[in-house]
Amino acid sequence: MRSARREYISRLNWIDHRRAIASLLAYLTRPHAAGELRVHKAGAKLLSSYEEMSRQTEAEQRRLAQAQATTDLVAGGFAGLASLGCYGVLWWLLAAGGLPLAVGGTAVVAIRTSTARLTSLVQQVNRLYEELLFLTDTEDAIEVAGEHAIPQGGAALPAPMRAVRAENVTFTYPGAEAPALQGVSVEIRRGAVTALVGANGSGKTTLTKVLAGLLLPGEGNVWWEGEAGERVEMRDADRSQVFAAVGVLAQDFPRWEMTAAANVAIGAGDRPRDMDAVRRAAREAGILELIEALPHGWDSIVFKGYERGVQLSGGQWQKLGTARTLYRGAPVLLVDEPTSALDPHAEIAAFQGLWSLAEEGHAVVLVTHRLAATMNADHIYVLDQGRLVETGTHQELMVREGGVYQGMFTAQAAQYGLAPGPGALPDPRSAQPPDHETAS
Ligand SMILES: Nc1ncnc2c1ncn2[C@@H]1O[C@H](COP(=O)(O)OP(=O)(O)OP(=O)(O)O)[C@@H](O)[C@H]1O
Ligand SMILES: [Mg+2]
Known part of the structure; x- marks a missing residue:
């Protein structure tokens, strides 16, 4: 002993x-x-x-x-x-x-x-x-x-589902001094794109995890609401039904050292693999042609350490991750920075894809720093240091003088010379030559 x-x-x-x-x-x-x-x-x-x-x-x-x-x-x-x-x-x-x-x-x-x-x-x-x-x-x-998890075998989710609503949600990570979310209320509706914006560390990713049922709030509730007004709290809901209704594309989604096909099909690990659906999802994510042109096609291992291994670029990986989420096809889709590595055309296509998913009846939650995309979002929630500071459409938020959203949007637009603002990059032609005297 x-x-x-x-x-x-x-x-x-x-x-x-x-x-x-x-x-x-x-x-x-x-x-x-x-x-x-x-x-x-x-x-x-x-x-x-x-x-x-x-x-x-x-x-x-x-x-x-x-x-x-x-x-x-x-x-x-x-x-x-x-x-x-x-x-x-x-x-x-x-x-x-x-x-x-x-x-x-x-x-x-x-x-x-x-x-x-x-x-x-x-x-x-x-x-x-x-x-x-x-x-x-x-x-x-x-x-x-x-x-810290939803128990097994709770109540069935309302069907058909209308929205997921977070009410006064506070969440503190274990061991953290300050809460990552404090008194946050949001509504995620089916058939709409809901954007979450805010500075780095403001709590966007944490909120998506709360909405996905991956983190349970310390205070407040998350409700699944049905068309007929009935509702079930996340903690009382059947865990398997909650996860079946949710698809996530995490900011740091896993890059499985497996075949390209497995990397998409793992989006619905509870279903037998359907290669037609895998190809459809890949086409929508803009990665089909690239994968099919590989020597081993869908059987290529997307990690260089193997015999059939290939190396994908950062943006190609992001498209594969998107294909995974599309393949899942869940009613609630939570996508966290899905376009951060995409080229401009691919980014536009990805956003258009999200909007068509909303039109098909999905509830799409989009976390992004690309505010051009949030212009068309049905609703925008702005987080700041874990608190909800602004909410509304792009037009409503842009008229709030001194607002967080207005400040961020103006700064970003100014980089393209579309608006005056603090983010305008210096014109290299007007920059002063370096002062060599001082430098030496
Ligand atoms: N697993 C974790 N454990 C402890 N603290 C965490 C964890 N994940 C995030 N945090 C903290 O919670 C706060 C909110 O983080 P979160 O990832 O939600 O921010 P974010 O708005 O998504 O930021 P970004 O724009 O950089 O992605 C941060 O201060 C972060 O340090
Ligand atoms: Mg994040």
């Missing part, structure tokens, strides 16, 4: 260290960081950190091994003394003549057999104890996760 506890505490204390070593190793050996390592000459530094951290791990392993050896020595000493005592008594019984030799011989065999069994029993109990320590942690983690 002593050994098991020591090992457990060591693992617990060194868990971050182990993780850091694993991620350093990934940076040093995987292709995604290779360019930066070379150009920024960071390789030697990372390697020496890796060596230093490995040395520290080895020192900890040595310390553990020494401590274990001491424990084993003491335990072995006691075991030896016990055996000695046992055989001593047996010898005394034989020598004193009270015990026949045959019985003494049988006793030796019995002692040896039971010692082996006992040792095995103690080892198993020890392993059980060791595993139990980790199992208790896992159980605690599962319990905490359960408290």
